[in-house]
Amino acid sequence: MTVDPRAALDRLIAALEAHYNAVVARNGEDDPAVDDAYDVLADAFEVYDDALGTVHGEATPFYLAEEDDDEDDADEDDEDDIDDEDGEAELDEDA
DSSP: OOOOHHHHHHHHHHHHHHHHHHHHTOOSTTOHHHHHHHHHHHHHHHHHHHHHHHHHSOOOSOOOOOOOSOTTSOOGGGOOEEEOTTSOEEEOTTO
């Protein structure tokens, strides 16, 4: 089922306004209303972007960043230590 891009845009605008209102009325650092508004906004954006692409072959200049669920994992690209031929760790001088 294809979503009408105009209806998706209206939903996106409403989600932007709801997110702004939740941020302005925030109750503490971890207000669940802000998190909920964020999720609704992200979903509305994806629906709009998909509808725009499907119906008109266009895209927005924005993308949603992938969320890393486990913030404690180190990024493999940022590792400072590598193993030498003997299996001993040595410092990567280029990092």
